Amino acid sequence: MFVQLSSIIGNNVYRDDDKPLYKRGNMQLFVISLILIPILILAKGYYIWRNKSKDKIWNAMSEEERQTYRETTTDEANKRLDFRFDH
Structure with a gap:
């Protein structure tokens, strides 16, 4: 599917009427x-x-509060306080 998509995009960016330098x-x-x-x-x-x-928020919590949060939270995925974005 990605091959088809890249082919469609490539054909619309690099058109025949723009040959040979494709400016x-x-x-x-x-x-x-x-x-x-x-x-x-x-x-x-x-x-x-x-x-x-x-x-x-996380660093303001005690270790007991953190453990309680881990066990009882209904937050999921990136909504969790113990989730960190990797950038």
């Missing part, structure tokens, strides 16, 4: 790359912020 296609990919840089920086900042805010 338009290369420019489109360059612009997409430039647009993604701030998005990636924002995502990294968000993950750092979420980890710090969870650390603040």
